[in-house]
Amino acid sequence: MFYIYILYSPSSDIYYVGSTDNVERRLEEHNYLSENSFTSKHRPWRLKVAFEVGHSRTAALKIEKHIKRQKNRKYIEDIIERNSIDRLIARFSSVG
Secondary structure, three states: OEEEEEEOOOOEEEEEEEEEOOOHHHHHHHHHOOOOOOHHHHHOEEEEEEEEOOOOOHHHHHHHHHHHOOOOEEEEEEEEEEEEHHHHHHHHHHHO
């Protein structure tokens, strides 16, 4: 199963969007393992929300890319507030 997750860095006041097959492991990697990466510079990260998107890694990556391409904090905050990406899942899961 693949997931889209949104992290928040209180120290930098920024969000990070990613996809993974294991949210807990990925959060730990962002907070502790990666040494020279974007997320290592903004620790600590808190998980705001995670959405199950299905068995397609391709669909998860397309949804992640779509959200990141918006470059819009309000868009991400709306997703968190709605606690749903059902429309994006439907849109990108049906694309081949």
